Amino acid sequence: MGFINKWQFVYLALVISLGTWAKYNVEATSRSLQDASTLKIRHEEWMSRHGIVYKDADEKAKRFEIFKENVARIEAFNRAAIKPYKLGINKFADLTNEEFITKRNKFKAHVCDSGRAISTSFKYENVTSVPSALDWRKKGAVTPVKDQGQCGCCWAFSTVAAMEGITKLSTGKLLSLSEQELVDCDVKGEDQGCNGGLMDEAFKFIQHNGGLTTEANYPYEGVDGTCNAKKEATHAAKITGYEDVPANSEKDLLKAVTHQPVSVAIDASGFEFQFYSGGVFTGACGTNLDHGVTAVGYGATKDGTKYWLVKNSWGKQWGEKGYIRMQRDVDAKEGLCGIAMMASYPTA
Ligand SMILES: *[C@@H]1O[C@H](CO)[C@@H](O)[C@H](O)[C@H]1NC(C)=O
Numbered sequence: 001m002g003f004i005n006k007w008q009f010v011y012l013a014l015v016i017s018l019g020t021w022a023k024y025n026v027e028a029t030s031r032s033l034q035d036a037s038t039l040k041i042r043h044e045e046w047m048s049r050h051g052i053v054y055k056d057a058d059e060k061a062k063r064f065e066i067f068k069e070n071v072a073r074i075e076a077f078n079r080a081a082i083k084p085y086k087l088g089i090n091k092f093a094d095l096t097n098e099e100f101i102t103k104r105n106k107f108k109a110h111v112c113d114s115g116r117a118i119s120t121s122f123k124y125e126n127v128t129s130v131p132s133a134l135d136w137r138k139k140g141a142v143t144p145v146k147d148q149g150q151c152g153c154c155w156a157f158s159t160v161a162a163m164e165g166i167t168k169l170s171t172g173k174l175l176s177l178s179e180q181e182l183v184d185c186d187v188k189g190e191d192q193g194c195n196g197g198l199m200d201e202a203f204k205f206i207q208h209n210g211g212l213t214t215e216a217n218y219p220y221e222g223v224d225g226t227c228n229a230k231k232e233a234t235h236a237a238k239i240t241g242y243e244d245v246p247a248n249s250e251k252d253l254l255k256a257v258t259h260q261p262v263s264v265a266i267d268a269s270g271f272e273f274q275f276y277s278g279g280v281f282t283g284a285c286g287t288n289l290d291h292g293v294t295a296v297g298y299g300a301t302k303d304g305t306k307y308w309l310v311k312n313s314w315g316k317q318w319g320e321k322g323y324i325r326m327q328r329d330v331d332a333k334e335g336l337c338g339i340a341m342m343a344s345y346p347t348a
Contacts, residue, residue, distance in 0.1 A: 043067050043094075050091045063094040070094075074275050084305060088277025090318055101269045101290065103150050120243040123347070127255040133299035135309060136261050141168040142296050143176045145322025147315035149222035151194035156182040157313035158263040158292030159202035163212060163346050165261030165296070167237040170348035175236055178218035185209070185227035193224040199263040199292055203242035203346050211235025238348070245343035248333040253340050254298065257308075261296045262345045264310070265289040266326075266337040273337075278320050280307045282327045287338035295343070298328055308339060 043064050047053070054060040074087045092100055136142050143164050148157055156179040168174045183193040186205040191197035206212050214236045218228065245262065246252045256262045268291035270284055280301060297309035307325040316322040327336045334341050 039068055039071065040064070042071070046089065046093060052094070066096055067094045070275070073271065077272070083272075083279075083282055084301075085272075085279030085281050086277050087272060087275040090275060090277065091315070092274050092318075095274075097269075097271045097274060100274050103152065119246070122243055122246055122252065122256075124252070124255040124259055125246075127258065130254055130258050133297070134258060135297040135299070136165060137296060139168075140174055141165045141261060142311060143174060145311065145316045146179070146220070146313050148179075148313040151183070151222045151224075152196050153179060153183050153194050154292040154313055155191065155197035155199055155202060156180075156186075158265075158294050159199045159206075159346075160212070161294035161296070161311055161313075162199070162261050162263040162344075163203075163206065163237060163239060165294075166239065166346050166348045169260055171237075176215040177237060178213050178215050178220075178231075180220045180225070181213055181218045181227075181232055182206075183221075184218075184225045185232045187227070194222075195224075199265070200242060200244070200344050203239065203344065206239055206346070207241050209235075211238040239346040240348060242344050242346045245340075245345070247342065248335075248340055250329055250333075250335050250340045253295070253308075253335070253343050254328075256343065256345055257295050257298060260345055261294050261311075262343050264293055264295050264308075264339050265342040266291050266293060266310075266339050268293075268337065273324075276319050276324055280305050280325045280327055281336070283336060285337035287332075287334045287341065289338050289342060293324075295339070296323075299325075308336075310339075 046067070054063060070093050071089055074089055074093075077083075077087050095103075141164070142161070146157060148154060159182060160177045160179050164175065164177055167177070182191065182197075182202050182205065186197070186202055186209075187193065188205075189201060191201045191205065209232065213231055213234045217234055217236070218231045245256045253262065253264070267286045267288050269286070269288065272284060273281070293313070294311045295308050296311045298307065299309065300306045306328040308328045310324045310326055312319060312322055312324055314322070326339060330336045
């Protein structure tokens with residue numbers, strides 16, 4: 001009897017669980033069908049929000065699959081809530097991380113490694129008084145966030161933002177300066193327009209050229225062009241040169257940022273960086289420097305997490321209105337994402 005009962009029990013259990021499984025399965029199928037159509041609608045909405053049009057249905061289907069994967073990964077990250085920052089479905093949501101990196105991040109770190117052997121003097125070396133927080137935007141030394149588009153000239157935007165800062169501090173005037181002049185005219189040596197460049201080389205170019213013109217006079221096009229010599233000869237701002245912040249010292253970087261916006265190189269290649277939408281970014285990231293940005297301040301959150309305030313050039317819709325707060329004073333001497341490895345600033 002015990003034997004029969006056992007089998008009756010097993011049978012019953014089987015029937016019940018099969019029923020539950022079937023019911024669950026029907027629900028799951030309808031839910032995933034619903035998800036798929038919701039996602040299609042979300043993709044459409046996202047396309048119109050960002051003005052994206054695909055060349056044909058195949059391209060759209062391919063982009064939708066990438067969009068779907070990115071959305072799933074972004075939402076899983078935010079649900080997990082284990083990091084002090086969030087990700088968002090931004091305008092890069094139909095690009096794989098690989099595509100994203102090749103299009104935008106063209107800082108030439110491999111060239112810097114040798115170029116940096118001759119280090120410059122560091123005029124802030126003896127700085128001792130450092131405020132606990134600083135935001136150069138509040139002091140009127142930062143222009144609105146710009147957008148480099150699909151041109152790998154982050155190096156030009158980083159250079160120009162640092163130069164806009166020192167120009168405001170030395171002349172009292174905040175001028176929006178020209179990245180396109182650097183893209184078109186600074187083409188000797190390592191600086192190659194949309195194919196990448198170095199901030200230090202750009203500072204050298206500006207110094208030898210005798211200055212840089214305004215954004216209004218030489219507006220951004222986002223493609224390589226022929227240098228307009230007449231515009232190149234119209235100087236709106238000048239620098240006397242540049243200096244490197246001693247490598248791998250967030251302390252020295254702080255001394256410099258206390259005095260002016262500073263060009264920094266970072267590793268911006270990660271999925272989390274691509275979709276960062278707010279909070280203090282803590283990685284993951286490496287130290288393969290591939291992007292040029294500008295440190296325009298620093299501070300700490302209420303819970304004591306210290307951060308660098310960094311201006312990016314991916315438009316206002318990325319991150320915190322175009323900015324990212326990156327964790328400061330980390331254990332690694334290179335700083336988070338290598339931010340302390342190759343910092344430099346123009347001198348006036
Ligand atoms: C920093 O202090 C040292 C020692 O007093 C001095 O030799 C050096 O010139 C100072 N550096 C600057 C940039 O003022």
